Amino acid sequence: xxxxxxxxxxxxxxxxxxxxxxxxxxxxxxxxxxxxxxxxxxxxxxxxxxxxxxxxxxxxxxxxxxxxxxxxxxxxxxxxxxxxxxxxxxxxxxxxxxxxxxxxxxxxxxxxxxxxxxxxxxxxxxxxxxxxxxxxxxxxxxxxxxxxxxxxxxxxxxxxxxxxxxxxxxxxxxxxxxxxxxxxxxxxxxxxxxxxxxxxxxxxxxxxxxxxxxxxxxxxxxxxxxxxxxxxxxxxxxxxxxxxxxxxxxxxxxxxxxxxxxxxxxxxxxxxxxxxxxxxxxxxxxxxxxxxxxxxxxxxxxxxxxxxxxxxxxxxxxxxxxxxxxxxxxxxxxxxxxxxxxxxxxxxxxxxxxxxxxxxxxxxxxxxxxxxxxxxxxxxxxxxxxxxxxxxxxxxxxxxxxxxxxxxxx
Amino acid sequence: xxxxxxxxxxxxxxxxxxxxxxxxxxxxxxxxxxxxxxxxxxxxxxxxxxxxxxxxxxxxxxxxxxxxxxxxxxxxxxxxxxxxxxxxxxxxxxxxxxxxxxxxxxxxxxxxxxxxxxxxxxxxxxxxxxxxxxxxxxxxxxxxxxxxxxxxxxxxxxxxxxxxxxxxxxxxxxxxxxxxxxxx
Numbered sequence: 275x276x277x278x279x280x281x282x283x284x285x286x287x288x289x290x291x292x293x294x295x296x297x298x299x300x301x302x303x304x305x306x307x308x309x310x311x312x313x314x315x316x317x318x319x320x321x322x323x324x325x326x327x328x329x330x331x332x333x334x335x336x337x338x339x340x341x342x343x344x345x346x347x348x349x350x351x352x353x354x355x356x357x358x359x360x361x362x363x364x365x366x367x368x369x370x371x372x373x374x375x376x377x378x379x380x381x382x383x384x385x386x387x388x389x390x391x392x393x394x395x396x397x398x399x400x401x402x403x404x405x406x407x408x409x410x411x412x413x414x415x416x417x418x419x420x421x422x423x424x425x426x427x428x429x430x431x432x433x434x435x436x437x438x439x440x441x442x443x444x445x446x447x448x449x450x451x452x453x454x455x456x457x458x459x460x461x462x463x464x465x466x467x468x469x470x471x472x473x474x475x476x477x478x479x480x481x482x483x484x485x486x487x488x489x490x491x492x493x494x495x496x497x498x499x500x501x502x503x504x505x506x507x508x509x510x511x512x513x514x515x516x517x518x519x520x521x522x523x524x525x526x527x528x529x530x531x532x533x534x535x536x537x538x539x540x541x542x543x544x545x546x547x548x549x550x551x552x553x554x555x556x557x558x559x560x561x562x563x564x565x566x567x568x569x570x571x572x573x574x575x576x577x578x579x580x581x582x583x584x585x586x587x588x589x590x591x592x593x594x595x596x597x598x599x600x601x602x603x604x605x606x607x608x609x610x611x612x613x614x615x616x617x618x619x620x621x622x623x624x625x626x627x628x629x630x631x632x633x634x635x636x637x638x639x640x641x642x643x644x645x646x647x648x649x650x651x652x653x654x655x656x657x658x659x660x661x662x663x664x665x666x667x668x669x670x671x672x673x674x675x676x677x678x679x680x681x682x683x684x
Numbered sequence: 685x686x687x688x689x690x691x692x693x694x695x696x697x698x699x700x701x702x703x704x705x706x707x708x709x710x711x712x713x714x715x716x717x718x719x720x721x722x723x724x725x726x727x728x729x730x731x732x733x734x735x736x737x738x739x740x741x742x743x744x745x746x747x748x749x750x751x752x753x754x755x756x757x758x759x760x761x762x763x764x765x766x767x768x769x770x771x772x773x774x775x776x777x778x779x780x781x782x783x784x785x786x787x788x789x790x791x792x793x794x795x796x797x798x799x800x801x802x803x804x805x806x807x808x809x810x811x812x813x814x815x816x817x818x819x820x821x822x823x824x825x826x827x828x829x830x831x832x833x834x835x836x837x838x839x840x841x842x843x844x845x846x847x848x849x850x851x852x853x854x855x856x857x858x859x860x861x862x863x864x865x866x867x868x
Contacts, residue, residue, distance in 0.1 A: 278726030284769075290724060291771040295778020297717045298729050298831075302779070303786040305710030310812070311798045314867045317860035323707045328835060330711015335718035335839040342723065354727040356828060356837035358844030363833070366826025367848040370819050371855020375863050377815015378798075380830035380852075381823055382731030384816060385776060386783035391795045394812040399735075401816020406736045407743060408817070409824035413756040420825070428843040441841055453708075474708040 277348040299386050308387040310378030310394050317375055320464030322456035329449040337484050340442050346494050346502050349598050351569045360423040377401065439489030446485035500596035507595055511588065517606035519666030520615050523578055525656050532574040532672060537564060539581050539590045544637050546644045550612065551653035553580060561590060565597035576601045576670055582635045583608040600673040610638045616651040623651060702790040718839055727771065728836025732823035734776030737767040800867040811866060
C-alpha cells in the first residue's frame with residue numbers, strides 16, 4: 275500500500291491542493307455550474323445537469339477508490355471519511371437545500387461563478403461568507419447539540435451490514451437508474467434531454483461492470499496483504515531489525531518523542547500471571563481493530579508486540595505490518611527474556627527448572643500467585659538499570675504517520 | 685495609429701461562447717479529479733471549509749480577543765494559529781482560478797446576472813445574498829457543503845454524508861414549488 279502519499283513538505287502539500295482546486299473549478303465551469311438558472315433547473319425537473327454531474331462524479335470516484343482499496347494500493351483507513359453527526363448533518367442539509375433553491379448555488383459553485391464574472395454568483399458567495407461567520411457567532415448557543423448524535427467514522431456499508439463491494443455495486447446501479455430517469459424527466463418537463471456522448475456511455479458501462487465485479491473480487495485477506503509486502507519486510511525479520519531488547523522497551527516508555535503501545539498477544543492465563551505494566555492484551559483476531567485504532571490516532575506511536583518468546587509476536591507483527599501500521603516492533607525473546615533480566619526484582623518470581631526440550635511459546639517462570647502487573651519487574655525504571663542501557667543496540671527508527679489531518683470541513 | 689487599432693478591434697467579431705460539456709462527461713471528469721485528490725492527499729474536495737477559514741482570518745484581524753474567547757473560532761484562529769494554513773483554503777482559491785481560466789478560455793467570461801424571467805435583477809441580487817447566507821449557515825452546521833459532504837463523503841461512503849446529501853435535495857425539492865416564480 276502506497277497511497278495516500280505522505281507529503282511532509284507543507285509547500286508541496288498546499289501546491290497539490292491548489293492544483294486539484296484548479297481542476298475542480300475548471301470542471302465545474304465546463305459543466306455549466308457557474309450559471310444559477312441551470313443549477314436551479316434541477317428542482318423543476320427540466321434540467322438534470324446537477325444530478326448527472328454530481329452522481330457521475332460520485333460513482334466514478336467511488337469505483338476507482340474502492341478498486342484501489344481492494345487491490346491494496348490505497349489504504350481506506352487513511353483517507354478522510356467524514357464523521358457522522360447525524361442530526362446536525364440532517365438539519366444543516368435541509369437548511370442548505372433551502373439556501374440552494376432561494377439563491378441558486380452551493381458554496382463551491384458560487385465562488386466559481388463569481389470568478390467567471392457573474393454578479394449573482396458574487397453576491398451568493400458574499401452571503402455564504404456572512405452565513406459562515408454567523409454560524410461561528412451562534413455556535414456557542416447550541417454547542418452541545420452540534421456535537422450530539424456522534425457516530426464517528428460510520429460508513430454506509432456498516433449501516434447496512436454489508437461489504438463495501440456490495441455497497442458500491444448498489445450505489446452504482448441506483449445512480450444509473452437515476453440517470454435513465456433524469457433523461458425521461460428532461461424530455462417530459464424541458465422538452466429535450468442532454469443525452470450522452472458515445473464514449474461516455476462506454477465509460478459508464480465500464481464503471482458499472484467494475485462495480486458489479488467488485489463484490490465478486492472480495493476484500494483482500496490479511497494473508498494476501500502480507501504476501502504483497504513480504505518481499506520487502508521478510509528481510510527485516512531475517513536480519514532481526516525489528517526485534518528490540520527488553521531494555522530498549524523499558525526506555526521507550528519514558529521517551530517523550532512518541533507514545534508506546536505494548537500489545538501482549540499471549541493467552542489470558544499467562545497475561546494474568548504476569549505482564550508488562552500498561553501492556554494491552556490483544557487477541558490475534560482483534561489485531562485488525564487495533565491496527566485501525568492505532569492508525570486513526572495521529573500521534574506518533576511505536577507498537578511493541580509481546581509473547582512468551584517471540585514466535586507468536588512475530589505472527590502478530592506480520593498482521594499489523596500487512597495492515598500498514600507504521601513503527602511496529604517485537605520484544606526480542608518475549609516475556610521470558612524480559613524476566614531473565616528483571617525477575618530478580620521480585621522474589622515471588624522463580625525460574626522453572628525445566629528438563630528436556632522447551633516448548634515454543636511457553637512461559638519459563640513460576641509465580642507464587644498471579645501477579646498481573648503488580649510487580650516491580652512489570653515496570654522497571656531506566657535509572658536503576660543504567661548498566662543495561664549500554665548493552666543493547668537501539669533499533670527503533672521513527673516513521674511519521676500518514677494520512678490527512680482533517681476533511682473539507684476544517 | 686490608435687484609431688487604426690480600434691478599427692481593427694471592431695472588425696474582429698467577439699468569439700462565441702463554447703458550449704458546455706455533456707453532463708455525463710462532466711461527471712466523469714469530476715470523478716477523476718475527486719479520485720486523484722483522495723489518492724494523492726487522502727482527502728476530497730471542499731469549499732465551505734475554505735470560506736470559513738478565510739472569513740475567520742479577517743474576523744481574527746478585527747476582533748482577535750473575541751475569536752480567542754469563542755471555542756469554535758479559537759480552534760481555528762486562537763492565539764497564533766493561522767486559519768489560512770489549511771488545505772481547504774488552497775482548494776477554494778484553486779477552484780476560483782480554475783473557473784476563471786476555463787471561462788476565459790471558452791469565451792464564457794462575462795459580467796452578468798442570471799435569473800428567472802419573472803423577477804427583477806435587484807430581486808435576484810437580494811435572493812442570491814439571502815440564499816448564500818442560509819447556505820453558508822447550513823454548510824457549517826452540517827460540517828461541510830455539497831462538495832465536502834455530498835460529493836467527497838458520498839464517494840467514500842460516509843453514512844452521515846449520504847444523509848446530508850438527501851437532506852439537501854429534500855430541502856430544495858420541498859421548497860421548489862413555492863419559489864417557482866423566482867426561477868420560471
